[in-house]
Amino acid sequence: MTTLSKKSGWYLLLTFFVSMLFYSCNNSNIEESPSQTPSNQRNGLAGAGDYDILTTTDGFTFTLEIDQDNAQDISHLVFQLMTCEGEYVTIDNFVSATVNGMDWDLTSTTGSGTDCTFDTGDFVKFDDFGFQGGVVTVEFTLDVQAASGTVLIKSGQGCYPFDFEGDCGDDEECVYVTESFEIFAGQTILVGELLVTNDEENLYITYSSTSDDQFAETHLYVGTLEGLPTNRRGTPVPGQFPYKTDHDPAVSSYTYTIPLADLPDCYIIAAHAAMTSDETAWSFGDEFEGTRRWGWYSSYCTQVCE
Structure with a gap:
């Protein structure tokens, strides 16, 4: 009886030390595993919407140069413009549209899976961007003059609005009679x-x-x-x-x-x-x-x- 009790005691003590060693190894693996924080937070991109934007226009042709080096890459843009007569510009008013010199297809619907849109009025969407960093140049020409506009920049989980001015100057050239x-x-x-x-x-x-x-x-x-x-x-x-x-x-x-x-x-x-x-x-x-x-x-x- 005495011999059996001693063996049981040593067995219990050995089991305790093995359990503690296993627990310590597991804790070490958990602490060294990669962070599950979203990538934009992990990289410290606090200014995800810090886009530098330069716009030029004559009221008909608009050019937007969007520098995304200090922000997240753009996934798509949604434009809403007002004519000089106070009406919404529709997709039918777009004569041409390019992104970085390439012809671009436009849509007039938001699509699924995004809340980056306007609550009222007509809008036009430039979809499927895939440009990493650098300047993205968007140019489009209308068949009407636009007084103002707003573009929603969709990137990651963010939606960033930017307002810009149009031009309602006289589009008729002065004709001098001889x-x-x-x-x-x-x-x-x-x-x-x-x-x-x-x-x-x-x-x-x-x-x-x-x-x-x-x-x-x-x-x-x-x-x-x-x-x-x-x-x-x-x-x-x-x-x-x-x-x-x-x-x-x-x-x-x-x-x-x-x-x-x-x-x-x-x-x-x-x-x-x-x-x-x-x-x-x-x-x-x-x-x-x-x-x-x-x-x-x-x-x-x-x-x-x-």
Whole structure:
């Protein structure tokens, strides 16, 4: 009986030490196992939505350069835009769309498995991004002008909104009309036309021959009627006109460019020429008063684009 009891005691003691050793090994394995924390938290990406975004637009074409180096990679974008008339832009208003220069398919539904969307109104989704780091360039063109927009950037579990401005500037180009005045040599011979127009900065006056007769000299006055150079008898003196050119060789067309800043809103144009036929020529208009010499001047007002 005594011998059996001693053996049982040693057996129980040995079992206890083996159990403690097994428990210690298991605890060591648990402490050294990889963390189960989500990767964005494990890597310390506290600024997951810190995207640097540059936008440019003329109201029709929008370009967004999205730098995702300091944030999570983008999975998709959802755009909502308002027209200059206060209506939602729809997917039908998109003429083209690219991402990093590649044509991109668009959808007008959120899809399953995401709550990154707008509660009301139309929106357009750029789906299936797979660009890692770097700058993502999104460009799209509309057939209407947009006043403003919001893009939701979906990445990981986050949904980050970004507002941007559009442009409701006048999309119609200003059209400046060209006026034409006939040029007569020797009072009765039609030899060409004087073409007059302007833009926002300059007045353009072009002598243009429509015959075999060419311009050997051109003399031009633009200003008030009272400022027209004349002699004591009131006869215009083309040689004293402020804009003049000797053309050697003779030309069939010549344009003077005059800054509008030097002119009043309305003024006269007296265009004189010496032709290769040795005839004197004037552009047609109102006759000069107080002189027996023939000649004309025309009236013109600067066109303003409003």
